[in-house]
Amino acid sequence: MTIQHPNFGAIADDRVIIFDTTLRDGEQSPGFSMTLTEKVRMAEALAELGVDVIEAGFPIASNDDFEAVRRIAEVVRGPVICGLSRAAPGDIVRAAEALKGAERRRIHTFISTSALHMKYKLRMEPDAVLEAVVASVTLARQHSDDVEWSAEDGTRTDIDFLCRAVEAAIKSGATTINIPDTVGYAAPEDLTRIFSTVRERVPGADAVILSAHNHNDLGLAVANTMAAIAGGARQVEGAINGIGERAGNCSIEEVVMAMRTRPDAYPYVHNIETTNILKTSRLLSTITGFDVQPNKAIVGRNAFAHESGIHQDGMLKNAATYEIMTPESVGWTKSNLVLGKHSGRAAFRDKLVQLGYGEIGDNRLNEAFRRFKDLADRKKTVFEDDIIALIDETVVRDHERVRFVSLEVRAGSKGPSRAELELMVDGVTHTAEAQGDGPVDAAFNAIRTVFPHEATLALFSIGAVTEGTDAQARCTVRLEENGRLVDGQGSDTDTIVSAALAYVHALNKLLVKRERREPEAMSA
Numbered sequence: 378m379t380i381q382h383p384n385f386g387a388i389a390d391d392r393v394i395i396f397d398t399t400l401r402d403g404e405q406s407p408g409f410s411m412t413l414t415e416k417v418r419m420a421e422a423l424a425e426l427g428v429d430v431i432e433a434g435f436p437i438a439s440n441d442d443f444e445a446v447r448r449i450a451e452v453v454r455g456p457v458i459c460g461l462s463r464a465a466p467g468d469i470v471r472a473a474e475a476l477k478g479a480e481r482r483r484i485h486t487f488i489s490t491s492a493l494h495m496k497y498k499l500r501m502e503p504d505a506v507l508e509a510v511v512a513s514v515t516l517a518r519q520h521s522d523d524v525e526w527s528a529e530d531g532t533r534t535d536i537d538f539l540c541r542a543v544e545a546a547i548k549s550g551a552t553t554i555n556i557p558d559t560v561g562y563a564a565p566e567d568l569t570r571i572f573s574t575v576r577e578r579v580p581g582a583d584a585v586i587l588s589a590h591n592h593n594d595l596g597l598a599v600a601n602t603m604a605a606i607a608g609g610a611r612q613v614e615g616a617i618n619g620i621g622e623r624a625g626n627c628s629i630e631e632v633v634m635a636m637r638t639r640p641d642a643y644p645y646v647h648n649i650e651t652t653n654i655l656k657t658s659r660l661l662s663t664i665t666g667f668d669v670q671p672n673k674a675i676v677g678r679n680a681f682a683h684e685s686g687i688h689q690d691g692m693l694k695n696a697a698t699y700e701i702m703t704p705e706s707v708g709w710t711k712s713n714l715v716l717g718k719h720s721g722r723a724a725f726r727d728k729l730v731q732l733g734y735g736e737i738g739d740n741r742l743n744e745a746f747r748r749f750k751d752l753a754d755r756k757k758t759v760f761e762d763d764i765i766a767l768i769d770e771t772v773v774r775d776h777e778r779v780r781f782v783s784l785e786v787r788a789g790s791k792g793p794s795r796a797e798l799e800l801m802v803d804g805v806t807h808t809a810e811a812q813g814d815g816p817v818d819a820a821f822n823a824i825r826t827v828f829p830h831e832a833t834l835a836l837f838s839i840g841a842v843t844e845g846t847d848a849q850a851r852c853t854v855r856l857e858e859n860g861r862l863v864d865g866q867g868s869d870t871d872t873i874v875s876a877a878l879a880y881v882h883a884l885n886k887l888l889v890k891r892e893r894r895e896p897e898a899m900s901a
Contacts, residue, residue: 380584383522383552384457384481393645394612396430397423401461402626403616408855408862410890415664416445422657424455427648432459436475437468443475450479457481464488464513473520484517487527490534490542503538510545518550531556532563540579547581553588553612558601561594565604572608588612591627598627603635617661618669630654630675638702655708659765666853666864675707710761718753722746732765755870760843766868777885778803779828784877788816798823820877832858832887842868854879861890
């Protein structure tokens with residue numbers, strides 16, 4: 378059986394559409410705000426990964442969100458570009474305006490359907506909600522042939538009312554129906570039952586795409602997504618690294634690799650280029666300042682590590698004894714000495730191509746090569762992970778208002794530490810000296826002297842990119858201001874410089890966050 382879709386044509390029943398919401402639902406996570414440049418770079422990486430739909434943002438949320446969706450719609454080709462809207466005319470028109478430049482576009486509109494949400498959040502009667510479904514989908518179809526409708530809190534909605542709402546959306550022109558587990562409450566058997574019931578009972582459900590959007594509050598998002606597919610869902614919604622509200626979204630990379638690794642259990646096809654998974658995951662970590670946990674499936678640094686003697690013995694005899702997929706299938710390579718201080722630009726460019734950075738422009742290449750040479754002068758051995766950390770920072774730090782220039786610190790067991798700092802703010806160079814309880818505190822005080830602000834330090838952590846005493850330090854800084862949380866990340870062989878870079882990165886994200894006004898009732 379096939380389904381005709383305005384953006385995808387004939388869709389076979391074994392085809393699963395990958396809908397990525399890293400830039401919308403993922404970015405709603407506390408501290409995960411991205412700049413316009415970072416969003417565009419991430420969207421380009423998602424296109425390279427092969428996702429079918431990119432939910433680029435919530436255009437009505439702020440001018441910044443609108444501009445990000447508009448820019449992504451103009452420059453990113455390949456995936457369908459989607460904008461989110463509530464069931465309100467202003468939201469829908471704003472989304473349509475932002476999506477005008479897209480090669481292929483989708484408007485995604487939603488409203489709550491559970492009794493709990495209708496009574497306390499919407500304060501609407503069920504019949505009024507059904508009227509809103511019809512009106513919003515009808516208006517969205519006037520601006521786009523591809524309209525997705527979502528039943529927020531769908532898995533806690535009375536099944537009879539859910540079927541009525543889905544039927545109303547389909548009759549009004551929705552081409553995709555999303556039934557999200559908004560609060561991560563459902564169990565896998567619930568998802569299979571709900572999707573099977575909708576597919577069987579709702580007229581026209583067999584002619585549209587059913588979609589699953591599951592949150593991870595009980596750690597069941599991926600299991601629930603696979604169960605939804607078994608029930609008839611043919612679009613899965615999630616985010617890279619599983620980022621998102623509260624405990625996060627369904628992790629795209631885990632769903633994709635489950636289908637690839639277990640075709641006997643999940644006989645479905647998708648368009649993801651799995652060898653780009655790790656690169657995309659690391660780019661997101663660099664942009665947001667959040668590393669994935671070491672034991673994270675697929676992309677965690679321990680995902681293919683073996684310490685047990687029994688496991689190591691098995692691996693030496695046959696890797697399949699303890700690895701159900703190859704590291705190379707998701708983009709891992711063995712980290713080894715690849716370049717040094719005598720390496721030239723051609724060798725450096727060739728290594729970038731091997732690591733998946735073949736499209737980096739000349740200006741960024743020159744800046745990256747300069748930073749590489751500086752690193753090679755300070756570090757005995759340069760590993761691939763070192764280069765990845767260096768390049769990702771170079772790529773994503775364009776157009777920041779505050780830029781790190783230089784830092785000199787004096788520290789020790791006698792007396793307070795001192796820091797001499799130079800920053801560029803809006804193109805103008807500023808210097809400051811400050812004292813502190815240790816060199817990191819002194820450096821942070823110097824930053825606050827150059828760029829005064831009321832944000833407080835909520836988190837500071839240090840890790841190593843690779844091994845050895847000359848390894849690059851990777852620092853994460855979390856700032857909090859009036860309930861806003863932002864995270865920044867920096868890497869350098871000098872730990873104090875790394876900390877300062879992370880603080881400046883977080884400060885730039887805070888400046889973006891200040892300009893935003895989030896509307897009530899973020900979706901699904």
